[in-house]
Amino acid sequence: MTIPTRLVLEAMLAEPEREHFGRRIGEAAGLPSGTVHPILARLERAGWLTSRWEDVDPTAEGRPRRRYYRLTPDGLGRARAAAERARRPAVAWGGAS
Structure with missing residues (x-):
């Protein structure tokens, strides 16, 4: 997941x-x-989101x-899981010193 996607979520x-x-x-x-x-x-x-256009008259507004x-309910669960993964500290990979 990209950083901008994470920020949107x-x-x-x-x-x-x-x-x-x-x-x-x-x-x-x-x-x-x-x-x-x-x-x-x-x-x-x-399937993470649903959308709708508002019902207004643009001229009047x-x-x-x-x-x-x-x-969506599924998107909410996935977004929360993604946010949790992003908060975890990164695992350092390395060999013997």
Whole structure:
């Protein structure tokens, strides 16, 4: 798992029961939109996330519609496991000194 993917998942794990939109995920992860959105698409294809477009009139809102993402139950478990693996200290490999 890449560091940017891990950062996206950690941003979503901060409030796993909520829906999150791309820009907020990017801000929380410290990543640009061009990095976040391909990660979100890949995680959705893998079944870790579901998404939906918000039902608003962009003209009335004065902004584009947002796409909201939520971790699936399977994705939540996988994201938590990945975050746990990332927190473990690295095992030093080496031969006899």
